[in-house]
Amino acid sequence: MAKKAKSKKTKSLQSIMNKYSQVSLASEMYGEVENMPWLPSRSLVMNWVTGGGIPFGKVLELFGQESSGKSLVALDFLAICQKLGGWGMWVDAESSYSKDWWTTNGIDLDKVLVFHENAIEVISDWTIETARALRKKLTHNEPILYVLDSIAALDTIERLEMEQTDEKAEMGIRAKAMGNFLRKRSKELADLGVTCIFINQLRKKLGTMFEDPETTPGGEAMKFFAHIRMGFYRKKQIKEKVHGKETWVGNYVSLRMKKNKVSPPRPTMETEVYFLADYCQPGFSRYAGLAEVLEFSGAVKREKGSSIYYDKEGNKIARGEDAFQSLLEENKDIRSKLIKLAGINTFSNTKKVLEDLNEKEINLFPVGEEEE
Numbered sequence: 001m002a003k004k005a006k007s008k009k010t011k012s013l014q015s016i017m018n019k020y021s022q023v024s025l026a027s028e029m030y031g032e033v034e035n036m037p038w039l040p041s042r043s044l045v046m047n048w049v050t051g052g053g054i055p056f057g058k059v060l061e062l063f064g065q066e067s068s069g070k071s072l073v074a075l076d077f078l079a080i081c082q083k084l085g086g087w088g089m090w091v092d093a094e095s096s097y098s099k100d101w102w103t104t105n106g107i108d109l110d111k112v113l114v115f116h117e118n119a120i121e122v123i124s125d126w127t128i129e130t131a132r133a134l135r136k137k138l139t140h141n142e143p144i145l146y147v148l149d150s151i152a153a154l155d156t157i158e159r160l161e162m163e164q165t166d167e168k169a170e171m172g173i174r175a176k177a178m179g180n181f182l183r184k185r186s187k188e189l190a191d192l193g194v195t196c197i198f199i200n201q202l203r204k205k206l207g208t209m210f211e212d213p214e215t216t217p218g219g220e221a222m223k224f225f226a227h228i229r230m231g232f233y234r235k236k237q238i239k240e241k242v243h244g245k246e247t248w249v250g251n252y253v254s255l256r257m258k259k260n261k262v263s264p265p266r267p268t269m270e271t272e273v274y275f276l277a278d279y280c281q282p283g284f285s286r287y288a289g290l291a292e293v294l295e296f297s298g299a300v301k302r303e304k305g306s307s308i309y310y311d312k313e314g315n316k317i318a319r320g321e322d323a324f325q326s327l328l329e330e331n332k333d334i335r336s337k338l339i340k341l342a343g344i345n346t347f348s349n350t351k352k353v354l355e356d357l358n359e360k361e362i363n364l365f366p367v368g369e370e371e372e
Contacts, residue, residue: 036364037353039084039143039195040345041076043284045271048293049255050228051263052345053077054197056143056364057190058262059225063200063216064232068253069273069284070199071096072105073232074147076283077197079106080347084354086143087134088112089194091123093153104277119157120177123148128185135192135367141357143195150199151218154178175219182225193365198222202231229259238272242279250274253284269293287335291324299341300324312341 017023040053047053054060054077062070078088088107090097092114102109113130117123127146134144148154156177189196200216214231216222223229235252242249256268272288274280291309294300300317301310309318317334318324328335339346357364 037141037143037350037357038345039077039081039145040347040350041073041080041284042286042347043073043076043271043288044286044339044344044346045269045289045293046073046255046284047346048297048342048344049257049266049269050230051260051266053350054195054228055262056141056193056195058227059186059196059198060228060230061198061200061216061222061226062230062232063202065202065234067251067275068232068234069251069275070232071149072273072275072283074149074197074199075102075105075107077195078112078145078147081143081145081195082108082111083347084143084351085140086111086138086145089127089130089134089144089146090114091127091146091148092116093118093123094149096149105282118154119160120154120174120181121157123154124181124185128188131189131192131194132367135194135365139363141193141354141362141364144193146189146194146196148196148198150201151178151216151222152201154218172219175221178218179221182221186225191365192367198226223259226259227261228263229257231256231258235270238274240279242276247276247279249276249279267296287325287329290328290339291321293344294328294338294342297342299338311338 036055036057038052038055040047050060062073064070078090081088088111090112093116095116097114097116099109115123115126115130117126131144131146138144154177155174159173200218200222203215203217205211205213205215233254233256235254237248238250238252239246240249241247250273252270253273254268254270257266260266269289269292272285273283274285275282291300295302295309299312301312301314302308307320308316309324311317318327328338
């Protein structure tokens with residue numbers, strides 16, 4: 001006669017939650033906080049396309065063509081991070097750091113750590129050790145921004161220390177090391193509230209017909225670990241009179257969302273980036289493209305074929321795109337009202353969220369004791 005199988009005891013849900021401390025109800029994940037704070041940029045269009053900027057602890061991959069503003073937007077996020085009381089961590093794998101250029105873009109050089117390194121394994125260890133030390137220092141939910149510029153410039157220790165004539169043509173070594181880095185560090189970086197920007201280049205696949213012809217260096221891991229993937233596509237040049245001569249001062253740039261796991265998908269929008277300090281403040285324009293965003297989001301209305309803009313109550317506010325754009329730039333009250341209606345995150349919003357957290361004495365990112 002066959003033996004009767006012993007029935008397994010079923011544990012209660014509460015006992016399982018007590019055993020696995022990482023488990024909690026979704027409604028209780030941030031305690032008294034409704035949502036995780038977002039780090040915004042100065043560009044309102046970019047904040048809208050991404051859904052608010054970058055949530056604390058999440059990963060943004062920026063890729064695109066040369067002169068499309070990838071490093072400039074990372075500097076823009078860094079400047080906002082510092083204004084909110086935070087610090088930056090910048091891996092300068094391309095050796096492109098310039099003291100004058102960073103100060104021109106509003107960076108406080110005493111609140112950013114720059115690491116000149118190309119070896120993925122070394123960068124991985126420095127990243128997590130520095131992130132822990134900074135979060136121990138920043139105990140009031142101040143943002144920490146980590147920027148890696150760029151993935152295309154990275155390699156493994158073995159290959160970097162090897163003579164080029166001795167290198168083996170082995171495929172996937174760098175991609176495997178990059179995958180290990182992301183797999184090993186992403187969870188703790190999220191727990192520490194470190195906002196990450198990985199800058200990458202844009203390459204073309206040869207011979208493709210029915211698939212996406214665009215690809216990025218560093219393997220497939222970044223595509224999976226990034227919460228937001230945004231492509232920057234350079235359009236025509238912006239030329240203006242500078243010192244009496246027509247000069248190339250910037251570019252029109254399309255912001256194309258390829259992946260977003262933290263916000264609903266948004267359509268491609270166009271904005272402007274400037275890089276000539278003699279003409280204006282370098283970086284992405286704060287208001288360029290805002291009119292189109294407000295219309296798409298329903299904050300303003302315009303009948304098909306008409307040039308007249310109306311607010312939600314049906315009141316006429318401007319005639320023509322140029323007049324509406326000027327109104328947005330000059331009238332702070334109307335601009336603030338429309339930005340709020342469109343649900344666009346701003347520096348002021350994030351600052352208020354952090355102030356509320358501090359008033360309630362909530363620390364979203366507690367860390368253990370510091371090592372001697």
